[in-house]
Amino acid sequence: MPDPILQGPVLEVRGLTVEYAMDRGTVRAVDDVSFDTGPGEFIGVVGESGCGKSTLLFAIAQLLTPPAEITGGSVTFQGRSMVGLTDRQLAAVRWKDLSVVMQSAMNALNPVKSIGAQFKDAMRAHGVTSKSEIDGRSAEVLRMVGIDPVHLKSYPFQLSGGMRQRSMIAMAMLFTPDLVIMDEPTSALDVVAQRSLMVQIKELQQRLGFAIIFVTHDMSLVSHFSDRLMVMYAGQVAEFGPTRQVFDAPLHPYSIGLLDAFPSIRGPRLPLTGIPGAPPDLARPPAGCRFAPRCPKVMDACRATPPELYVAGPVQVRCLLHSPDQNLRNENPPPGSATGSVTSVAAGGPGGNVATEEGSADD
Amino acid sequence: MTDAPAQEGPDTTGTGPLLRTEGLSKHFKIGNALSRRLLHAVDDVSLDIGDREIVALAGESGSGKSTIARLLAKLYKPTSGEIYFQGQPVSRMRSRADTLHYTGLVPMVFQDPFSSINPVLRISHGVLRGLKLHRPELSAAERMAEAERVFEVVGLTPAAEVLQRYPHELSGGQRQRVGFAQALALRPKLILADEPVSMLDVSIRIGLLNLMARLRDEEGVSILYITHDIASARYIADRLIVMYAGQIAESGPVEEVLAAPKHPYTQLLLSAVPDPRAPLDVTAETDRGEPPRVIDPVPGCRFRWRCPLAIDECHQATPVMEELEPGHAAACFVAQAGAEVKAF
Numbered sequence: 001m002p003d004p005i006l007q008g009p010v011l012e013v014r015g016l017t018v019e020y021a022m023d024r025g026t027v028r029a030v031d032d033v034s035f036d037t038g039p040g041e042f043i044g045v046v047g048e049s050g051c052g053k054s055t056l057l058f059a060i061a062q063l064l065t066p067p068a069e070i071t072g073g074s075v076t077f078q079g080r081s082m083v084g085l086t087d088r089q090l091a092a093v094r095w096k097d098l099s100v101v102m103q104s105a106m107n108a109l110n111p112v113k114s115i116g117a118q119f120k121d122a123m124r125a126h127g128v129t130s131k132s133e134i135d136g137r138s139a140e141v142l143r144m145v146g147i148d149p150v151h152l153k154s155y156p157f158q159l160s161g162g163m164r165q166r167s168m169i170a171m172a173m174l175f176t177p178d179l180v181i182m183d184e185p186t187s188a189l190d191v192v193a194q195r196s197l198m199v200q201i202k203e204l205q206q207r208l209g210f211a212i213i214f215v216t217h218d219m220s221l222v223s224h225f226s227d228r229l230m231v232m233y234a235g236q237v238a239e240f241g242p243t244r245q246v247f248d249a250p251l252h253p254y255s256i257g258l259l260d261a262f263p264s265i266r267g268p269r270l271p272l273t274g275i276p277g278a279p280p281d282l283a284r285p286p287a288g289c290r291f292a293p294r295c296p297k298v299m300d301a302c303r304a305t306p307p308e309l310y311v312a313g314p315v316q317v318r319c320l321l322h323s324p325d326q327n328l329r330n331e332n333p334p335p336g337s338a339t340g341s342v343t344s345v346a347a348g349g350p351g352g353n354v355a356t357e358e359g360s361a362d363d
Numbered sequence: 364m365t366d367a368p369a370q371e372g373p374d375t376t377g378t379g380p381l382l383r384t385e386g387l388s389k390h391f392k393i394g395n396a397l398s399r400r401l402l403h404a405v406d407d408v409s410l411d412i413g414d415r416e417i418v419a420l421a422g423e424s425g426s427g428k429s430t431i432a433r434l435l436a437k438l439y440k441p442t443s444g445e446i447y448f449q450g451q452p453v454s455r456m457r458s459r460a461d462t463l464h465y466t467g468l469v470p471m472v473f474q475d476p477f478s479s480i481n482p483v484l485r486i487s488h489g490v491l492r493g494l495k496l497h498r499p500e501l502s503a504a505e506r507m508a509e510a511e512r513v514f515e516v517v518g519l520t521p522a523a524e525v526l527q528r529y530p531h532e533l534s535g536g537q538r539q540r541v542g543f544a545q546a547l548a549l550r551p552k553l554i555l556a557d558e559p560v561s562m563l564d565v566s567i568r569i570g571l572l573n574l575m576a577r578l579r580d581e582e583g584v585s586i587l588y589i590t591h592d593i594a595s596a597r598y599i600a601d602r603l604i605v606m607y608a609g610q611i612a613e614s615g616p617v618e619e620v621l622a623a624p625k626h627p628y629t630q631l632l633l634s635a636v637p638d639p640r641a642p643l644d645v646t647a648e649t650d651r652g653e654p655p656r657v658i659d660p661v662p663g664c665r666f667r668w669r670c671p672l673a674i675d676e677c678h679q680a681t682p683v684m685e686e687l688e689p690g691h692a693a694a695c696f697v698a699q700a701g702a703e704v705k706a707f
């Protein structure tokens with residue numbers, strides 16, 4: 001097993017920008033996204049439909065098709081640039097070093113081929129021709145995900161939804177890749193199957209040491225599994241930091257709103273409000289902060305100044321409330337707004353102890 | 364069985380539950396002539412829904428919850444059993460007028476707001492058509508006024524303007540509100556809502572759930588809320604019914620069922636709900652089983668293969684619902700024997 005500490009990042013994404021050329025104008029679905037993924041790291045990417053999370057993932061895996069196109073930035077996987085690779089060069093990397101688990105296993109699996117035949121295809125494409133090796137490895141990966149190898153002879157329709165998703169994950173494990181990209185692999189499953197699949201993914205990761213980028217709309221799903229969490233809004237990173245930190249003390253009003261939108265099965269039954277309004281049309285994004293029209297803490301500056309990603313301790317957050325420029329956040333936010341601890345930013349800013357007296361009174 | 368329904372319960376007087384089912388079953392024939400088999404989608408379900416009450420029907424996919432909604436909406440004919448609405452057996456409503464009257468009082472809101480509204484017609488079409496069909500006494504102007512009233516109730520404002528829009532101009536959350544407005548225009552007693560929020564984004568869901576609670580509190584409508592999301596069920600429902608493999612496993616006041624679940628399956632379901640506020644032990648033993656497809660079932664508890672507490676009795680007989688606390692019932696031999704059930 002690789003030692004996760006001694007190596008550099010598996011994946012480096014820098015300023016990645018993806019645009020769709022539409023009749024009504026250019027839609028920038030992913031806007032200047034940068035992050036690293038370390039070996040064996042689990043990164044969760046959450047956001048609402050249309051926030052660009054799936055486009056980001058397709059861009060990393062080089063699966064975009066027109067009218068979507070990478071118009072800026074770089075994706076570096078294991079030290080080599082992925083943008084602009086030919087199909088043949090990509091084919092050598094796919095499945096072997098980087099694999100993708102799609103949302104709908106029913107559509108991703110070939111309905112007229114048995115599971116075993118599809119495993120065989122993937123292995124032969126990468127030069128494994130020995131029948132005993134193919135059979136042995138196929139049975140091994142199926143066992144890893146808790147499916148009896150007799151199902152190598154089964155066709156996708158003969159398996160339940162949970163088993164189909166697990167066999168997709170088994171297929172992604174054929175060559176023990178360094179990075180597995182997952183696009184809502186559990187969204188078609190009910191809670192019980194969903195949880196057992198998440199636990200299984202985490203166990204496999206701990207055993208084999210691969211990194212995961214996991215896209216989902218369900219923030220609570222990744223809460224216990226991911227190391228770092230990226231919250232996306234309208235094509236941009238709204239907040240990115242250690243998962244526990246983001247859950248316990250969310251800084252961006254959008255993250256706070258998302259977390260407060262989940263009713264809990266424990267504790268008192270509190271009335272919740274959700275987030276009013278709808279995400280912006282990305283062909284005509286708002287001039288300032290893209291969340292400003294829905295934000296409960298909106299200030300005048302938000303409507304004019306697009307916020308950058310500011311560093312607040314271990315977290316990056318795109319919100320003027322956390323800007324080091326005091327002029328931008330000096331307007332009085334509405335009373336009762338809890339912004340969490342931003343001491344590290346405030347200390348770096350000029351005379352900045354503005355936000356420190358606000359306690360983190362989130363419920 | 365329809366000989367003397369009036370003698371079966373005290374609810375014919377109008378003081379009983381709004382809707383009650385008795386031994387409701389729906390079996391589907393599958394296979395070909397050589398291997399004819401029966402899929403028991405819903406088996407022997409008896410439930411009731413009171414006035415101004417939100418009842419959540421929860422369970423895994425394939426547990427029969429949508430089949431129950433379709434049975435109650437008269438989209439399916441029951442294989443056996445009876446539905447009583449305001450004390451009257453629904454199977455007796457055979458004429459078109461009776462059926463229209465019933466479906467107006469018990470309308471349905473569907474899961475997918477993108478395929479349940481005709482994309483080429485204005486939003487007003489669906490609600491006006493429902494009004495014309497179910498409330499023929501209204502004039503055209505009255506129908507429009509009523510459409511505007513219900514649109515305002517569900518928060519689609521300005522109502523007159525929204526009614527003139529096309530479906531693609533509305534977001535998913537707004538479309539689902541249209542579904543509730545269409546149901547509400549019929550002056551319903553009970554709305555059958557089949558996973559009404561599962562396709563919506565998290566930030567929008569709460570608004571719809573709040574709307575459902577408001578319809579109960581302000582319009583006096585009962586709602587059967589079908590969901591696989593226990594947390595949202597807790598948020599709005601008064602009572603919770605948990606289904607497993609076509610049968611009711613447990614039912615009771617929602618807080619009681621969640622605080623002290625009696626059936627091992629309910630416990631499994633609750634343990635699987637992701638809760639960011641609770642610590643998680645990844646190494647904890649979790650259930651890896653799958654819900655059964657109930658084809659030609661043999662007697663015995665349908666959960667026994669996944670149940671760590673199963674005893675001999677569970678393999679021999681099918682447990683029936685038994686009240687263990689006031690209003691709180693479960694179909695589990697172990698719980699009924701008075702033992703402490705702690706399966707998951």
